[in-house]
Amino acid sequence: MKLKRNIIPMIFMVLIVGCGASQKTYEANLMLDELMTQKEFKIAIRSAQPMNTQAWNQIANSGLLQPGNNASRIDLSGEGYFIKVVGDSVSANIPYYGERQIGGGYNSNSGIQFDAIAEDLEIVKDEEKHGYQISFNVDGADVSETFFVNTTIGTGLGSIVYIRSSHRNRIQYAGTVTSIQDADDVSVME
Numbered sequence: 001m002k003l004k005r006n007i008i009p010m011i012f013m014v015l016i017v018g019c020g021a022s023q024k025t026y027e028a029n030l031m032l033d034e035l036m037t038q039k040e041f042k043i044a045i046r047s048a049q050p051m052n053t054q055a056w057n058q059i060a061n062s063g064l065l066q067p068g069n070n071a072s073r074i075d076l077s078g079e080g081y082f083i084k085v086v087g088d089s090v091s092a093n094i095p096y097y098g099e100r101q102i103g104g105g106y107n108s109n110s111g112i113q114f115d116a117i118a119e120d121l122e123i124v125k126d127e128e129k130h131g132y133q134i135s136f137n138v139d140g141a142d143v144s145e146t147f148f149v150n151t152t153i154g155t156g157l158g159s160i161v162y163i164r165s166s167h168r169n170r171i172q173y174a175g176t177v178t179s180i181q182d183a184d185d186v187s188v189m190e
Contacts, residue, residue: 029130029155035179036123036132036153039088043151043159043175045081048074050097051169076173083149083161084180090138090149091115094163094173102167112163112171113141130155140165153177 035041049072050056060071069075074097083092094112118136125132134151148164161173 031179032132032153032155032157032177033125035177036125039123040086040180041084041177042180043083043161043177045079045083045094045161045173045175046075046077047174048076048095048097049172049174050074051099051171053099053169055099056097083151083175085118085121085134086180088117088121089115090118090121090136096168096171098169098171100168112147112165114138114147115141 052071057071059065065071065074074095076095081094083094084090092112092114096111116138118138121134121136123132123134132151132153134149134153136149138147138149139145140147144167146166150162151159153159157177159175159177161175162170163173164170
């Protein structure tokens, strides 16, 4: 009898907590669907995961990275780095960590920056995982360089961004998808 009194409230609590979590996921899915349909969103970049090469590992082991960072993950949260999509226009301002295969000119930007019309922009919903796959190509601020961007967005609005370049080694970023208005509100508060 005492066992029944303890188990019934526990089952009730598990059901309430479980339903609350699924409600949040459902709301995030609705928001994600709306952002992808409108093609107006911003990915706030939180971290970079550079390609591990011998040269990059030597830099990381030399003590040049700030505390808390290592060769496989650089913390970028709170720095305001982003990728923004508005219709077919895309823009980005992200630092780059890794090896450049073709040299840049003097006074050229060492990060990944572009503000242009995307080529071959595709936004495809993954019905099984309830997320999205986004891909596009774009010319960088240095017109001779082209970036190939592939993004996976999950139901919790987290995203993984893979960027390949015609001039640099590939790099991966992690971020969070928000509406452009929400992203602007956050940047004003920081």
